Amino acid sequence: MEHFTYKINITGTVQGVGFRPFVYALSQRHLVAGTVSNNSKGVEIYVNADSITLKQFLIALEYESPLLATIDSIKHEEVDYREFEDFQIIETEEEGEVTVNIPPDVSICSDCEKELFDPNNRRYGHPFITCTNCGVRYSIIYDLPYDRKQTSMKFFEMCKTCDEEYNNPLDRRYHAQPIGCWDCGPTLELRIRNEELRIEQSEIVDKTVQLLMDGNIIAVKGVGGYHLMCDATNVGAIAKLRERKRRPSKPFAVMVRDMTMARKWAVINPIEEKLLCSKERPIVLCKIVDSNEQIVGHGIAPNISRIGLFLPYTPLHLLLLTKLNRPLVATSANVTDEPICTNLEELEKLQGVYDYVLEHDRQIINGCDDSVLMVVKEQQVMLRRARGYAPASVKLPFELTQNALALGANQKSTIAIGFGKEAILSPHIGDLNSIGSVAYYEKNIETLKRIYDFRPQIIIHDKHPQYESTKYAKGNHKGLPLCEVQHHYAHILGVMAEKQIRGKVLGVAFDGTGYGDDGHLWGGEFLVCDYDAYERVAHLNYFKLLGGAKAIKEPKRVALSLLFDLYGEEAMRLDSPTIHAFTDVELRTYYLSWKKGLNAPLSSSVGRLFDAVASLLGVCQVMSFEGESGMLLEELYDTSVAGHYSFGYDDGIIDVLPMVKALLEESDATVAVSKFFHTLVEMISMMHSKYDLPLVLSGGVFQNRVLLELVLEKIPKAIIANDIPPNDGGIALGQVVGSLV
Numbered sequence: 001m002e003h004f005t006y007k008i009n010i011t012g013t014v015q016g017v018g019f020r021p022f023v024y025a026l027s028q029r030h031l032v033a034g035t036v037s038n039n040s041k042g043v044e045i046y047v048n049a050d051s052i053t054l055k056q057f058l059i060a061l062e063y064e065s066p067l068l069a070t071i072d073s074i075k076h077e078e079v080d081y082r083e084f085e086d087f088q089i090i091e092t093e094e095e096g097e098v099t100v101n102i103p104p105d106v107s108i109c110s111d112c113e114k115e116l117f118d119p120n121n122r123r124y125g126h127p128f129i130t131c132t133n134c135g136v137r138y139s140i141i142y143d144l145p146y147d148r149k150q151t152s153m154k155f156f157e158m159c160k161t162c163d164e165e166y167n168n169p170l171d172r173r174y175h176a177q178p179i180g181c182w183d184c185g186p187t188l189e190l191r192i193r194n195e196e197l198r199i200e201q202s203e204i205v206d207k208t209v210q211l212l213m214d215g216n217i218i219a220v221k222g223v224g225g226y227h228l229m230c231d232a233t234n235v236g237a238i239a240k241l242r243e244r245k246r247r248p249s250k251p252f253a254v255m256v257r258d259m260t261m262a263r264k265w266a267v268i269n270p271i272e273e274k275l276l277c278s279k280e281r282p283i284v285l286c287k288i289v290d291s292n293e294q295i296v297g298h299g300i301a302p303n304i305s306r307i308g309l310f311l312p313y314t315p316l317h318l319l320l321l322t323k324l325n326r327p328l329v330a331t332s333a334n335v336t337d338e339p340i341c342t343n344l345e346e347l348e349k350l351q352g353v354y355d356y357v358l359e360h361d362r363q364i365i366n367g368c369d370d371s372v373l374m375v376v377k378e379q380q381v382m383l384r385r386a387r388g389y390a391p392a393s394v395k396l397p398f399e400l401t402q403n404a405l406a407l408g409a410n411q412k413s414t415i416a417i418g419f420g421k422e423a424i425l426s427p428h429i430g431d432l433n434s435i436g437s438v439a440y441y442e443k444n445i446e447t448l449k450r451i452y453d454f455r456p457q458i459i460i461h462d463k464h465p466q467y468e469s470t471k472y473a474k475g476n477h478k479g480l481p482l483c484e485v486q487h488h489y490a491h492i493l494g495v496m497a498e499k500q501i502r503g504k505v506l507g508v509a510f511d512g513t514g515y516g517d518d519g520h521l522w523g524g525e526f527l528v529c530d531y532d533a534y535e536r537v538a539h540l541n542y543f544k545l546l547g548g549a550k551a552i553k554e555p556k557r558v559a560l561s562l563l564f565d566l567y568g569e570e571a572m573r574l575d576s577p578t579i580h581a582f583t584d585v586e587l588r589t590y591y592l593s594w595k596k597g598l599n600a601p602l603s604s605s606v607g608r609l610f611d612a613v614a615s616l617l618g619v620c621q622v623m624s625f626e627g628e629s630g631m632l633l634e635e636l637y638d639t640s641v642a643g644h645y646s647f648g649y650d651d652g653i654i655d656v657l658p659m660v661k662a663l664l665e666e667s668d669a670t671v672a673v674s675k676f677f678h679t680l681v682e683m684i685s686m687m688h689s690k691y692d693l694p695l696v697l698s699g700g701v702f703q704n705r706v707l708l709e710l711v712l713e714k715i716p717k718a719i720i721a722n723d724i725p726p727n728d729g730g731i732a733l734g735q736v737v738g739s740l741v
């Protein structure tokens with residue numbers, strides 16, 4: 001049959017994932033000659049083949065591609081005939097705009113795991129074993145193209161054997177940038193405070209296991225930062241960690257050896273299992289098994305029936321857990337409100353929290369927390385998008401007219417860059433409440449700009465004048481145009497972008513707080529919107545946040561404000577847990593501030609309404625961590641309770657006072673909480689019936705599993721995001737597509 005020369009272009013995540021050797025292996029199987037190379041857009045192949053062979057070759061490219069590759073497009077065309085003797089991988093140095101994606105960090109693959117535990121393998125027990133299909137990527141990259149000399153592996157010179165593997169196109173480690181072995185790879189170090197303990201490499205893991213068994217807290221260097229780890233079955237160790245970290249009740253995540261161990265702790269459905277075992281290895285919130293008093297007693301998740309579980313994702317974790325054969329508390333090592341520690345110097349700030357450090361000498365270039373997910377009604381809900389997912393790109397529903405840098409919000413901050421038809425979302429950065437976190441935020445902006453060789457043409461930020469992201473935009477735009485996108489509009493736009501929705505939707509933004517167009521703190525919003533504009537068609541009636549920002553941490557202040565709205569001065573004489581949470585002097589002071597509107601900003605936030613309900617029912621007066629009131633209310637929800645409370649509706653204003661009044665008269669907190677949830681669902685359902693539009697849900701309140709479940713039960717077609725968080729971590733993506741306005 002006649003031979004032609006074809007040029008094949010492949011785009012997507014196709015670099016740094018073993019794509020060229022895969023193509024090489026295919027060429028040997030299909031007996032075709034030609035070349036394969038990387039270029040700025042992806043992978044370029046030339047082959048000499050007849051039309052039938054070409055077809056088979058293309059099918060194999062698409063269906064047999066390497067584990068970590070994701071193909072966006074394969075295009076082929078016939079070009080002028082060229083003579084090739086054999087098939088070759090060629091190196092290309094090409095200038096041009098970088099459009100290939102950085103592969104995220106992934107967990108150890110099953111081949112490497114087998115070798116790790118095979119006494120006859122030369123990498124037996126090697127804590128840094130890796131291959132083309134697995135291991136660190138984003139966290140060790142300085143710059144693209146992804147090549148060893150652009151990563152923190154550049155400090156390790158390969159031994160002869162590793163070098164041979166690295167250069168053999170048919171080896172699993174061909175061009176695996178983080179490749180190493182006992183002779184040439186990174187090494188472990190066990191430290192007590194500032195000193196290195198003198199222990200043989202091969203004995204460090206055993207010694208660490210012994211220290212964990214003895215109840216010590218150990219800072220363990222992972223992929224994108226350190227974890228604080230301790231034995232999850234040791235009450236004393238956990239209490240010690242809580243005390244030292246000053247974290248009285250916020251649940252800890254737990255790393256388990258495998259699914260068998262996971263099942264001793266939690267009931268896990270098939271979708272949760274799939275996520276737990278996925279190459280991204282996120283933390284998945286699962287339901288604690290009824291019989292496991294251990295967990296409750298041990299203080300891992302006090303008063304809460306869900307636990308964040310995850311499986312080991314590095315060879316080091318696997319070695320530790322296999323030898324330990326018991327679960328480990330594994331919480332990110334960071335000072336409260338600061339980003340995750342990525343080196344010893346940063347870790348020093350936590351001195352006094354940990355007893356030992358399990359250190360290694362492969363530097364973390366880009367910090368990256370663990371990702372957190374939950375499954376609701378068989379759908380994945382991203383709560384924190386970081387390791388494993390970031391900085392993977394999101395396809396946009398339309399082509400951007402200019403390069404957009406979106407700066408996100410202030411809590412759970414992320415940033416995004418948008419160009420062409422895609423957006424790259426940074427990993428979770430954290431709350432911008434400290435100098436350290438703002439510096440880390442700025443570093444993330446610079447990193448994305450550098451790696452993607454990205455020059456913004458427009459900068460998009462939130463409307464809130466006090467957000468650090470807004471201040472950054474105003475101080476650093478260097479003459480570039482600025483664009484504000486309203487917070488809740490951005491929440492809805494984020495979902496629309498991810499789901500590639502075109503046309504109008506009814507967006508429900510149930511949120512903590514976000515700056516509204518009228519300067520008030522919105523958060524219970526119904527928006528009819530498309531990419532061009534939005535109309536606020538309904539919202540909760542405003543109530544006052546007594547004490548401003550303080551009200552966000554103290555549910556009792558919001559509840560008191562609602563009681564004043566209902567009963568005026570008389571409220572002070574009510575026999576209510578809210579009233580009892582204040583002194584008489586405080587009550588009088590807040591009454592005046594309520595009456596005169598002093599230090600009492602107006603809010604329509606559903607998040608704050610949750611707080612108020614928790615206070616009124618005596619569940620929570622002051623929160624020790626964000627979202628605590630909602631979690632505690634979830635625990636009280638009872639599926640056997642039917643009915644809801646009434647609420648007022650007049651010309652787009654939803655009045656919750658009738659509900660609050662009825663709630664106060666309820667004698668059973670379980671009934672009250674359940675009816676409260678149903679009332680929120682009823683509001684959404686009423687608005688949905690008024691507007692014949694697709695219903696989009698977003699905002700931090702939809703992290704509440706019970707509420708989300710109830711809404712999806714009542715309105716199965718309601719649309720939520722699966723790949724970006726409903727909380728402020730999803731704002732940056734919404735801003736990117738809102739920049740048209």
Ligand code: ZN
Nearest residue numbers: 109112131134
């Ligand atoms: Zn591997």
Ligand code: ZN
Nearest residue numbers: 159162181184
């Ligand atoms: Zn080696």
Ligand code: FE
Nearest residue numbers: 511514700728
């Ligand atoms: Fe928000």
